[in-house]
Amino acid sequence: xxxxxxxxxxxxxxxxxxxxxxxxxxxxxxxxxxxxxxxxxxxxxxxxxxxxxxxxxxxxxxxxxxxxxxxxxxxxxxxxxxxxxxxxxxxxxxxxxxxxxxxxxxxxxxxxxxxxxxxxxxxxxxxxxxxxxxxxxxxxxxxx
Numbered sequence: 001x002x003x004x005x006x007x008x009x010x011x012x013x014x015x016x017x018x019x020x021x022x023x024x025x026x027x028x029x030x031x032x033x034x035x036x037x038x039x040x041x042x043x044x045x046x047x048x049x050x051x052x053x054x055x056x057x058x059x060x061x062x063x064x065x066x067x068x069x070x071x072x073x074x075x076x077x078x079x080x081x082x083x084x085x086x087x088x089x090x091x092x093x094x095x096x097x098x099x100x101x102x103x104x105x106x107x108x109x110x111x112x113x114x115x116x117x118x119x120x121x122x123x124x125x126x127x128x129x130x131x132x133x134x135x136x137x138x139x140x141x142x143x144x
Contacts, residue, residue: 024048045087052079055103078108078128097135099128114139 021031030046054077080103087096098113110131112122122138124131 043088047085049083049085049098050081052082052101055080055106099131101128 015037017035019031019033019035021033022029024030028048030048031043032046033043034041078101080101082101083098085096085098087094089095095114098118100111100113102109102111107125110124110126110128112131112135114120114122114135120138122131122134124134
């Protein structure tokens with residue numbers, strides 16, 4: 001009972017197709033592939049370790065003294081204690097990270113654990129993207 005979803009992107013000229021294979025929640029493994037002209041350009045494997053729970057009374061947006069300024073970007077609620085392991089690359093370039101999200105006093109803490117037994121940790125309170133950029137900066141210098 002494997003479900004495959006292929007999504008054609010808006011830019012038809014690029015022939016980009018996104019494929020996601022999953023039987024979640026039966027199995028926690030998810031495979032994501034980006035193909036151009038039927039050749040896989042990027043692929044990721046995800047394993048949902050913990051779904052987490054959606055916290056109550058958490059505001060999305062940035063606080064500015066007494067008011068809340070909401071960004072115009074699309075925002076999604078992210079569950080507390082959400083844990084996913086992500087793997088990409090091949091052979092010597094293969095990488096696996098463990099991403100976690102926890103709320104402390106209503107503020108999400110985005111965490112990326114990496115390295116042997118995930119002994120290295122990157123945190124951000126800004127966004128998952130900020131944590132990812134910090135991880136990439138570290139990886140450039142220490143080749144993790």
